[in-house]
Each structure stands twice: as structure tokens, then as C-alpha cells.
Amino acid sequence: MLANYFAAAIRNLLRNRAYTLINLFGLSLGFAAATLIALYARDEFSYDRFVPNHDRIYRVGEIIEPPGRSPMRLSVTSTTDAEALKLAFPEVEAATRLIPSNLRLSAKQDNEGATLASFWADPSFFDVFPLSGVAGNLANALSQPDSLVLTRRAARQLFSREDVVGETIRVGPDTVMRVAAVVENFPSNSHLNGEVFLPGAASFSPLVTLTAEQRQPGALRSENAYTYVRLRAAANIHDVRSRLGAFTDSHVSGSVNGTPIAKSYTFTLTPLADIHLQPRSIGDIKPPTDVRVLHALIAVAVLILVVACGNFISMMTARASRRAVEVGVRKAAGATQRQIMIQFMGECLFYALLALLPAVVAVELVLPAFNGFLRREIAFDYLTDPRLGLGLIGLTMLTGLAAGAYPALYLSRFKPNAVLRGTALTPQSSRARQSLVVAQFAILIALLVATFTVNRQIHFAIEDRLRLPTDQIYLASEALGCPSSFTDAIPTLGRVKAVTCVSGSTLGFDHISVNFVSPHGGGNVNGRAAQIDYSFFDVFGIQPIAGRLLSPQFGQDDLLRKDPATADNPTVVVNEAAARALGYSSPADAVGTFARWQRLSFMDGRLQFQGQSSSKIAAVVPDFSIGSVRDVIGPTAYYIDPTVSARMVFRFDGGSVQQSLESVRELWEKHSSTAFQGMFLDQFVNALYEDVLTQSAIFTWFSAVAVVLAALGLLGLAIFTAERRTKEIGLRKVMGARRTDILLFLGWQFARPVLWANLIAWPCAYLVMQRWLQGFAYHTDIGILTFVIAGALALVIALATVAGHAMLVARAKPVEALRYE
Amino acid sequence: MLKLDRICRTYRTSDVETAALDEVSLEVRAGEFLSIMGPSGCGKSTLLNVLGLIDSPTSGAYWFMGEDVARCSEEQLTLRRRSRVGFVFQNFNLIEDLDVAENVEVALLYVGMSRAERRSRVAEALERVGLMHREHHMPKQLSGGQQQRVAVARALVTRPKLLLADEPTGNLDSANGDAVLDLLGAINRAGTTIVMVTHSAEHANRARRIVHMLDGRIVEDQEIAVAC
Numbered sequence A: 001m002l003a004n005y006f007a008a009a010i011r012n013l014l015r016n017r018a019y020t021l022i023n024l025f026g027l028s029l030g031f032a033a034a035t036l037i038a039l040y041a042r043d044e045f046s047y048d049r050f051v052p053n054h055d056r057i058y059r060v061g062e063i064i065e066p067p068g069r070s071p072m073r074l075s076v077t078s079t080t081d082a083e084a085l086k087l088a089f090p091e092v093e094a095a096t097r098l099i100p101s102n103l104r105l106s107a108k109q110d111n112e113g114a115t116l117a118s119f120w121a122d123p124s125f126f127d128v129f130p131l132s133g134v135a136g137n138l139a140n141a142l143s144q145p146d147s148l149v150l151t152r153r154a155a156r157q158l159f160s161r162e163d164v165v166g167e168t169i170r171v172g173p174d175t176v177m178r179v180a181a182v183v184e185n186f187p188s189n190s191h192l193n194g195e196v197f198l199p200g201a202a203s204f205s206p207l208v209t210l211t212a213e214q215r216q217p218g219a220l221r222s223e224n225a226y227t228y229v230r231l232r233a234a235a236n237i238h239d240v241r242s243r244l245g246a247f248t249d250s251h252v253s254g255s256v257n258g259t260p261i262a263k264s265y266t267f268t269l270t271p272l273a274d275i276h277l278q279p280r281s282i283g284d285i286k287p288p289t290d291v292r293v294l295h296a297l298i299a300v301a302v303l304i305l306v307v308a309c310g311n312f313i314s315m316m317t318a319r320a321s322r323r324a325v326e327v328g329v330r331k332a333a334g335a336t337q338r339q340i341m342i343q344f345m346g347e348c349l350f351y352a353l354l355a356l357l358p359a360v361v362a363v364e365l366v367l368p369a370f371n372g373f374l375r376r377e378i379a380f381d382y383l384t385d386p387r388l389g390l391g392l393i394g395l396t397m398l399t400g401l402a403a404g405a406y407p408a409l410y411l412s413r414f415k416p417n418a419v420l421r422g423t424a425l426t427p428q429s430s431r432a433r434q435s436l437v438v439a440q441f442a443i444l445i446a447l448l449v450a451t452f453t454v455n456r457q458i459h460f461a462i463e464d465r466l467r468l469p470t471d472q473i474y475l476a477s478e479a480l481g482c483p484s485s486f487t488d489a490i491p492t493l494g495r496v497k498a499v500t501c502v503s504g505s506t507l508g509f510d511h512i513s514v515n516f517v518s519p520h521g522g523g524n525v526n527g528r529a530a531q532i533d534y535s536f537f538d539v540f541g542i543q544p545i546a547g548r549l550l551s552p553q554f555g556q557d558d559l560l561r562k563d564p565a566t567a568d569n570p571t572v573v574v575n576e577a578a579a580r581a582l583g584y585s586s587p588a589d590a591v592g593t594f595a596r597w598q599r600l601s602f603m604d605g606r607l608q609f610q611g612q613s614s615s616k617i618a619a620v621v622p623d624f625s626i627g628s629v630r631d632v633i634g635p636t637a638y639y640i641d642p643t644v645s646a647r648m649v650f651r652f653d654g655g656s657v658q659q660s661l662e663s664v665r666e667l668w669e670k671h672s673s674t675a676f677q678g679m680f681l682d683q684f685v686n687a688l689y690e691d692v693l694t695q696s697a698i699f700t701w702f703s704a705v706a707v708v709l710a711a712l713g714l715l716g717l718a719i720f721t722a723e724r725r726t727k728e729i730g731l732r733k734v735m736g737a738r739r740t741d742i743l744l745f746l747g748w749q750f751a752r753p754v755l756w757a758n759l760i761a762w763p764c765a766y767l768v769m770q771r772w773l774q775g776f777a778y779h780t781d782i783g784i785l786t787f788v789i790a791g792a793l794a795l796v797i798a799l800a801t802v803a804g805h806a807m808l809v810a811r812a813k814p815v816e817a818l819r820y821e
Numbered sequence B: 001m002l003k004l005d006r007i008c009r010t011y012r013t014s015d016v017e018t019a020a021l022d023e024v025s026l027e028v029r030a031g032e033f034l035s036i037m038g039p040s041g042c043g044k045s046t047l048l049n050v051l052g053l054i055d056s057p058t059s060g061a062y063w064f065m066g067e068d069v070a071r072c073s074e075e076q077l078t079l080r081r082r083s084r085v086g087f088v089f090q091n092f093n094l095i096e097d098l099d100v101a102e103n104v105e106v107a108l109l110y111v112g113m114s115r116a117e118r119r120s121r122v123a124e125a126l127e128r129v130g131l132m133h134r135e136h137h138m139p140k141q142l143s144g145g146q147q148q149r150v151a152v153a154r155a156l157v158t159r160p161k162l163l164l165a166d167e168p169t170g171n172l173d174s175a176n177g178d179a180v181l182d183l184l185g186a187i188n189r190a191g192t193t194i195v196m197v198t199h200s201a202e203h204a205n206r207a208r209r210i211v212h213m214l215d216g217r218i219v220e221d222q223e224i225a226v227a228c
């Protein structure tokens, strides 16, 4: 019996070669796309699950919510928290800390060196994260102050080999350390990316120095370390979390303006495997993935499969008239509807499995590029990974059954007497087919709108908001500082339009607070301190909305340059957000008034809040940030303060930027023995939106897949319709219709479902994308044009797809058309 | 063997109701060779379909081999039809995607028979219609007469008690038509009851009984003396 079915299936397949190819190609494409998305999603959900006991390991984080400001999430904590947690919670079995290092490392002979992702780590690090060792002894590799651990990749990069235990490495300008062990690389699906682990026990390690600083009485809490704790197997995490509040109150000391700091602190314990899918926080090692984006991608995969299944259904039923005789004969011979259904379901399964093979090959071929683009190590080991293999087969079976159910039901329902008379095809079948095409195009249009919107938002974030030549602005690294002998010599180069020296807080790399006393009552206004020099506004092209910018000719502006230790405050320039928060009804109202405020300054070698004093607001400038459009730009106060400004920002003059940078580098090397480091603003911004850019690319590609699939579906419909209408078209021609009449007639037939599709797609796409945009504090809006363009594009795709076929049909001689049947 | 008692079959298309069979009563005895004649559209095919259990009457009673099947569900009809009824159609209705032997085999698939047994039955049936040498040809490669002989083989391969033929010679020239009719005659002589619709008076005369229909009714039921 199977042989008989198989013969029918195979010969039907061969007889309709074009159909079959289109059909299988569509299904394969759908499988391949869905498999890639599934692999990606699986990778995203697999982060850090390779760590043994990952379900007991938590990263300690903080949410800081100063009065009147939106909360800040931090993935770093103070260096003292690990030990305090261990003391306060007997459930904590082990705690370990990491602090990133940007020291240059070089193997003996090589003086250039390399900056690898390095961390200062506690000796317990490899106890909590037991990477498998390749060489050396991991157990106490980090307890010596002069021994470090490399990953295999780092060893290769520094020494071009892996057996480097015992070799020495120069760390920074003048320290030499010994390689105690080489460990396996961190896989790409880890939130950590360390290549080098430096001994936290070294006397100059920030784990030591910052801890000492933090322990001084009255020290301001600062967050620099990644802290991980492993709980005992029997520990109850809810129990631990419920006691964190009390821990905060006793552990976080100090107060600002009479309010205990502890009030605005919340400690968080994030399970290791969840870190990658958390909302962004300050200090993230890798940008986390938004789970909603993953869900959207999975939805896209499902939609693609639905579209592919739709085509399959459409094709199977389109051939129904041909298969009807077979059904009729089998039924007359005593086949039940169930038997016929099983036959056709089996046939669909067979097709699905047939489509799986090219899909697997396609995934194999595309995966390296996909991995390269995403910087992942996603494997497609369907042979050795039973879950993957079975998943693949399961997906195929499921798709085959889903796609086969309707055709099987449809075909098996033919009444034998009707079939054998040749009147089996019911008109609903073509309506169902039309609805399918409408659904497919609706999905396509919605995906196009999504893709356009994502790209518009990226354009907005990168171009429109900054309105700066980001490829001509260079951010030097903080480590360089701003030696005046160097900055003073810059103008002699003639290639640099302006250079400014600012604090990290100004650029949003870290956060230093200011507190304003609101002149109109209503408590304090907490904001960001932006310590700058006079050319800052020039470099970033910021013009005041009201008032005048800072200038050395006004003594009060220059205050901190003359007397860094003064308790008085210099003149400030505030942004619009600050003017609003301080209660001024317009920027102009704020200008010239005096505000009472507190700033942080270096005293006795550490940052401390000064007392309140008042100074004049010289100007109000527009809200500005080079940071992410996700974050709201808060109140910001700009003032001249050289004591915490250590970052140079260069703005080149449009000419050959690389040459200009080269001459700056040469000039630097005359003044300093350290290497010149930094990055262009466009690199920084691109890194900022790396995840969105990735999402955009993924959505664009998979939209393209959906386009192809929808086009295939329409092609199927075209062939089907033309086949059924050859007679009708022949008759129309006999009665005097010209070729253009036929083309118009056919064009309208195919344009109609696309127009309907718009009606469904537009509101759905609008709602979803509106929500997506809401995730950004600053975003474009979805213009009506986006919808119109998506709709028009879909229409063009539709007409282009059927044009060739319609042309053939329209050109056929009427006699030929009528000769069929 | 078959007994129709005031069978009606009406078709409803939007608002027009056609009575394809209008209170038809007819008895067919085992071993008979019965011809149905009548103008196009008078309900011959409908009658044949009802007789062959691939259509159900709207009203009336139908005793099929001793059992009233007028109210049976499609599923029940299918089970009763299996291996008891064979069909031959005017337009052959061979499955394009199957070769000659496979087409004949289709009739045996739903009877529950071993592969070997099916093979020998198929071979036997093809032998009988004289197409053994075309076993692996596709239907397209055969002439109309040959295709109809394959259809006859398919109809008799289950050794049915009843064989229904709807204008089996309608699409054939006279030589081929005669050949097919000779076959049917032989099958009937071997014991199979045959009901055949035909337009040809000559072919109708091969039967021993001719039923004339008009507008869904039987207008004449004529027994023919056996021609020796």
C-alpha cells in the first residue's frame, strides 16, 4: 500500500517539476530561516549555563534611586560588598570580585604589547567560575601577587603558542608577572569576556587600593567591581533577598543633605544564567539582549514558517483538480476518508522531510557568516546534539503535519461521484487561497514596516540626534589625561579644529552627581556634573538657548582653575532639563539667577561633596548627550573644573582625518612615553547601538526571506489561477479583449489581495512598533509614509512576481488556450 | 440482489431543485446484465451512483445485498462497497501518476490483502483484459480502448459481485467499444452482475434486460430473450 502511495507521490512530484521546485524551495527557505533564528535564540537563552552550579551563582548589582530621579541600574558594586555579604549571610559559600583593567600587556621581547580584555580577579575567581585548565595549576594561580592566568586565545595572541606557563609578561609600564596557568577560553555565550586574569592580591591592584579607599571613614561609596556570590546548595534565595534590605541599611553608610544614602540603594542578586537577558545597566560587560527582541524574533520565525506552510497548502490544493480523480477512484475502490487523509498527510510529511535536506545544507553554509556577524560560536551539531537533531526533525514533522492537514482534509473530502464527473472543485478553494495570500502579504507588509522603523530609529539615534560629524570627533582614553604642554601645542598642527578636556561624567561614561537646592522650594534636584573646559561647547557644536557660554574672561567662571580647593562654586551652564527641574518657566528666566548647589571635588585624595554655595547660571543649553537614546537626559550642570577632567576630545577639520590623527599621535609621542589610545565618536556610537544594529540586520534579512516566500506564494496563486482561467482568458480574447486588457485584468486580480493585506498589516505593525519605540527615551515617530512605502513595495513585489507569468498567459493564442481540457 | 423502492435523489443548487431520480423502483437480480438507456440528463449516472453506493438517495429505501443502506453514512457505505462493487467510467479515470499495474492494484489496497496476493490478482486481471504486456506503461502511453480495458481490469480485480459501467464505450470507437463489451459479456457469464449505462442500442442489446429512463423515472423495463 505504501509503495502505491509512494509511487503516486513521487510521480506527482516529478510531473509537476516547476511546482514542486517552487514548493520545496519555499519550504526549505522557511526551514532554514526558522532554524537560524532558533539557533540564535537558543544561544541567547544558553548564556552562562556552562558554568557548573550556575543556578546557585548570583551577580550582585544595585539599583540607585536618588530622590526625584529615575533609577539607575548598576552591574557593579563597591569593592567592599563581597566580604560584607559573606559576613552577613551564612548562605554565601563563596564570593569573588572582578575589576576590569586596561593595562597593556606584552610578552618579553615585544614592546608594542596588546590591550586584551583583562580583569583583576580575586583568588577565589576560578573556584566560582571553574574554567577547565589547559596548563598550570588553577587552584591558587591568582593567590600570588605576581602571577596571572591567560586564556588560550590570549596566550596565542601574546606568545603565538599555548604552553606558556612560567613565561613572564610585562603588565603596564613597569611590572612583570609570571603566567601561572592557561585556561580554556570563555565561550561566546557568556556575559564575561575575560582573556587575562590579573592577581587581585597585587598591592597596586584596584581590588586592594579601592577597598582601602572605601574603608576610610566618611569615604563616598563608589561602584567599581563585579561581585559574584555562590550560595550553599541548601540556601533559599528568597530568604536571602528578603534580608538584603536590612543588610543595605547596616552596610551602606553616609547621608546626603540629611537623607541616609542607604535609602536610595537596593541590592539585586541576578542568577548567572539571567544576566544576559536583564535590562541594560551601567557597567555591563557585554550589551545584554532584550528578551522582547528575542520573542519578536521567535515570532518572526513562526510567521516565516506560517508563510511557508501557506505556500505549501496553496500549492497542494492548487493541484487538487489533478489529484481529484485519484481520490475518486480510491474512494470508489473502498478507501475511507481517513485512509485518504493519511495518504496525503504522509505525502506532505515526505515533502517536508525532502525540504529539510537543502535547509540543513543552507544553514551549514550560512552559519559561519552568521556567526561572524553576531560574533558568536553557535554550533549546528545536529548529529551529535540529539536535542538539536530531534528538534529539527520534530519541527519538520510538525510543519509537515500543519501544512498537510488542510490539503489532506480538503482532498479527502471529495465526493467520489462528483469527482468522477469532473465537478469536484468548489469555489471556496480559491477564496481560501486568496485569504492565504492576503495573510502572507499582511505578514510581509508588517515586517517591512518593522524593518523600516528600526532603521529609521537607528538613523535617528546615530545621525539626527547628534548632528555632529561623528567621524571627525575623536575621544582619547581617560588614561591619557590632558597634559597642558600637549594641548597647548595642538594648534601648531593646524589640523585640529578644537580640543577639549572633560570629565568622564560629561560624556556619560560614569556619573558624578551635583545637588541643586530648588529655588522654588520642593526639595533637591539631583543631576549630572559635567566638568569641562572652555572649548567643550565648541567641539560639540552646542549653542546656548539663552545666556552666554563660559569664558576665562569672567573670574567666577575660572574659579576652580585658579583655586581647585575653594569651597565656592563656579558659574554654571545648565541644560534645559535642569532649568525645567529647577522650576524656571523658560530658559531665559533661569539665565542670570543664582542657584545654591553642591558639587563633588577631590579633597585629601578622594571625591567628597562640598558644602552648599551659590553661583550664577550663565546660560541654558539644549539637552545633549552622546550616550544612548534609550536613556533620558537628566538635569546637567556644566562648569569649568580641571581637577577631574582627564579626557581629551579632538575635533578634526574635515580634511584627511586619518592623517590628522597620525600627526596628533606623533605629537603625543613627543610628550609622553605611553601609547596614544582612543576611538572615534562614530565607533563609540555604533558600539552603543550594537544590539539595535544587529537586530536591524537580522530583521532586514528575515524580512527579505518573508518577501521571497510571499512572492513564491503569489507565484503559486498566479500559476493556479492562470491554469484555471486559460479557458476564460481564451474566451475573453475571442470576444475581443486585447493583451493589455488581459494584463490589466490579471494585474488587478493580484493587486487586490495585497491591498487587503495593508488593511490588516498597518494597525498591527503600528501597535507593535509604537511599543518598541517607547523603549527609547528619544525616538522617531512612525510616519504614514512608512506604511505607504511598505504597502507600495509589497505591491511592486507582487506585480513583478506575476508579471512574467501574466505576460505569457496574455500572449497565448486564444485557440491554444481553448484547446486545453 | 439490489432492490430500489421509490428512490428519490434531488440536487439543490441555490434555488433550483432538480429531481435526478423521481420515485424510482427497480430490482436487480444476481447474475443479471442490465442496460440503462435514456437521453442525457435523465438521471442514469445518478441511478448508477446510488446503486454503487457512491451516492445516497434523498428518500426511499435501497436494499443492497439484503440490507437497507438508504440511511447509511458515507463511512458505512464505504465499508459495504469494498470488494463488492466495481466501477467503469466513460472517461476511464485512471490515476495519471500510477502505471497500469499500480492502477489496477488501487482497487485491492483497501481490501486488506497481502502484497503477493495482490500481485497475482493484478496479473490475473490484466491477463483477462489482454494487457499483461503493458503492465508498466503509464496511462498516457495507452490508447483509449486500452485505458478502458485497464479500468475494466481494475473493476474486476476485486472479483466484485456487482460491476457498474457508466457509458464505458462512450469515448471509444466502435471496434474498441465492441472489445470492451465483449469483455463485460464474458465477466457477466462468469457470474458478475452488471449494470451498464449506454447510449448505443446495439450495445444495450447485449444485455438481457434494458431499462429506459426519462426525466428521473423509469419508463420502460424490457426483458430480452437470450440470443443464442
Ligand SMILES: Nc1ncnc2c1ncn2[C@@H]1O[C@H](COP(=O)(O)OP(=O)(O)O)[C@@H](O)[C@H]1O
Residues within 6 Å of the ligand: A418, B011, B012, B013, B018, B019, B020, B038, B039, B040, B041, B042, B043, B044, B045, B046, B047
Ligand atoms: N452534482 C450535481 N448537482 C446538481 N445537479 C446535478 C448534479 N449531478 C447531476 N445533476 C442533475 O441531475 C440530473 C441527472 O444527471 P445525471 O444522472 O448525470 O444524468 P445522465 O447521466 O442521465 O446524463 C441532471 O439534470 C443533472 O443536471
Ligand SMILES: [Mg+2]
Residues within 6 Å of the ligand: B044, B045, B046, B166
Ligand atoms: Mg451520465
